[in-house]
Amino acid sequence: MEPQAPPSGLLxxxxxxxxxxxxxxxxxxxxxxxxxxxxxxxxxxxxGAYFGHMDYGQASSLGGLIFLYLSNTPLxxxxxxxxxxxxxxxxxxxxxxxxxxxxxLMMPVLAGMAILxxxxxxxxxxxxxxxxxxxxxxxxxAYSPLGILDVPLFVGxxxxxxxxxxxxxxxxxxxDLRTRPPGPVxxxxxxxxxxxVFDPVVIGLFVGVSLALAQLFQLHNAxxxxxxxLAVIQGVSLRAxxxxxxxxxxxxxxxxxxxxxxxxxxxxxxxxxxxMMGLTLxxxxxxxxxxxxxxxxxxxxxxxxxxxxxxxxxGSPALLIxxxxxxxxxxxxxxxxxxxCLHSPRFRAIGRxxxxxxxxxxxxx
Numbered sequence: 089m090e091p092q093a094p095p096s097g098l099l100x101x102x103x104x105x106x107x108x109x110x111x112x113x114x115x116x117x118x119x120x121x122x123x124x125x126x127x128x129x130x131x132x133x134x135x136g137a138y139f140g141h142m143d144y145g146q147a148s149s150l151g152g153l154i155f156l157y158l159s160n161t162p163l164x165x166x167x168x169x170x171x172x173x174x175x176x177x178x179x180x181x182x183x184x185x186x187x188x189x190x191x192x193l194m195m196p197v198l199a200g201m202a203i204l205x206x207x208x209x210x211x212x213x214x215x216x217x218x219x220x221x222x223x224x225x226x227x228x229x230a231y232s233p234l235g236i237l238d239v240p241l242f243v244g245x246x247x248x249x250x251x252x253x254x255x256x257x258x259x260x261x262x263x264d265l266r267t268r269p270p271g272p273v274x275x276x277x278x279x280x281x282x283x284x285v286f287d288p289v290v291i292g293l294f295v296g297v298s299l300a301l302a303q304l305f306q307l308h309n310a311x312x313x314x315x316x317x318l319a320v321i322q323g324v325s326l327r328a329x330x331x332x333x334x335x336x337x338x339x340x341x342x343x344x345x346x347x348x349x350x351x352x353x354x355x356x357x358x359x360x361x362x363x364m365m366g367l368t369l370x371x372x373x374x375x376x377x378x379x380x381x382x383x384x385x386x387x388x389x390x391x392x393x394x395x396x397x398x399x400x401x402x403g404s405p406a407l408l409i410x411x412x413x414x415x416x417x418x419x420x421x422x423x424x425x426x427x428x429c430l431h432s433p434r435f436r437a438i439g440r441x442x443x444x445x446x447x448x449x450x451x452x453x
Contacts, residue, residue, distance in 0.1 A: 118268065121158070122372035124260040128155035128253040130365035132245075137357035145361070146393055147242045150228065151177055151249025153221045156372070157214065158257050160264075160271045169214070170257050174250030180205065180222045181246045184229030185239050194230050195303065198314060199296025201226050206288035213276050223295065223318050227311040228394055285447070286440050287430065291321050294426030298419050305418075311394065312412055316340075316419025321426040333420045333427075339383025340416040344409045347388035351405035364392050387412070 129152040136145020154173040159166055180201055187197040205219040225246070234242060277283060298317035302310035320333045350363060367389040375382035391412060429435045 117372075117376050118264065120260075120264075122369045124256060125155050125372045126365045126369040128152040128256045129368050130361060131252060131256075132249050133361035133364055134358075137361050140357070142357050142360070144245055145357075147245040148249030148252070149364070149393060150181065150225055151246040151251075152253040153177070153225075154250050155253040155257055156217060156221065158261070159215055160268075161273050162270045163258075163261050163265060165273045166261060167254065167258060170254050173214075174247070174254055176205070176208075176222055177225050177250055178243060178247040180226040181229040182239075182243050184226035185232055185234060185242065187230050188232060188234065189236060191303070195296050195300045198223070198226055198230065198299050199292045201292075202295040202314075202318065203288050203292030206291055207284055210277060210284055210288065211279065213274050215274070218322060220315070220318055220322075224311075224315045224390075227299075227314050231309045231311045281444070282436070282440065286436070286443055289443060290430050290439065291318065291426065294321055294422055294429075297426075298422040301418060301422065302415070307415065307418075308411060309394075310411075310415050312390070312415040313419040313422075316416045317423040317426065320420050320423030321430065333424050335378075335380035336383055336416065336420055339380040340387050340413065343384040343387025344413055346384060347391045347412075348405055348409050350388055350392070351408070360392060364389055367392075 129149045132148030132152055133142070133145040136142045136148070151174065154170055154177050157170060157173045159169065161169075183197055183201060187194040202219065202223050205222045208214075209219050232242070295314045295317050299310070299314045302313040307313065316336060319336060353359075355363070367385045371382050371385045371389065374385070391408065429439075
């Protein structure tokens with residue numbers, strides 16, 4: 089008896105999903121920008137390797153991520169944006185580290201920061217990656233195994249990484265502006281209630297819910313849960329949210345396999361630094377073309393950035409890979425539910441009315 093062919097509707101659905109997944113976007117990013125980004129995040133790692141303190145280099149490299157907010161605008165505009173981003177990154181990391189010492193505050197602090205960061209980034213029209221790296225810095229800080237006397241040192245290291253990224257961005261911009269004309273400074277988006285208040289509040293609450301679930305399940309070092317949730321829920325439509333979830337799950341699964349292979353190598357501080365610089369170079373080349381392909385390399389980069397020092401003290405790569413996979417699934421599922429609510433007309437109508445009652449009229453946009 090011959091097997092029945094699947095329904096044509098299922099074939100059409102699978103074909104449509106495959107088309108969405110394998111579509112490559114055009115890129116107008118110059119080839120030298122990823123090289124400068126790798127330098128901004130890699131130089132602190134090389135410095136840490138030289139002095140035998142990779143944990144210091146990893147903290148400074150986190151601050152160097154603000155280079156990724158460099159835009160094709162006039163020099164004054166791009167430098168002001170980066171310096172404000174450097175301050176924001178340091179502030180988010182600091183608050184995250186402080187919440188580490190009072191675990192019951194971790195969820196409200198991270199949710200509140202997500203709301204505030206999204207409001208500010210939307211008000212000033214901050215481009216991609218938006219508030220993602222600020223929340224990632226806060227989440228990593230919240231799960232950093234620091235003593236209370238180490239806080240000023242590591243906050244200073246993150247701020248120094250941001251300062252180095254600003255210096256690299258300045259000299260890179262002098263070269264970049266000689267090779268191509270700057271684009272106009274984007275106009276600020278319309279300050280509507282939904283755009284500036286309702287959406288950030290909903291997104292921030294679901295980021296907090298994802299962290300609360302991670303704490304409920306007693307997940308160890310679950311910094312990747314709120315980051316995955318935020319990355320998925322920020323889609324501009326429900327279709328975009330679904331695409332983000334699929335891309336992140338598939339990319340993370342492949343990225344964890346790559347991370348496992350890298351962690352099995354006999355890595356020393358110098359090779360670790362060079363590998364992370366190479367991963368940054370690949371990510372910044374791919375991320376504007378295909379999100380899932382970039383996530384394949386984002387996953388091992390984040391694991392190496394946050395947990396390489398712990399692995400060097402006897403951590404198990406297999407247990408780490410398993411934990412990060414569960415973190416990603418949990419974060420993506422919460423992000424998908426949040427995205428569905430965010431794009432549901434009924435939920436928006438009820439939530440908008442309730443939120444307006446809580447906010448004084450004089451503060452509404």
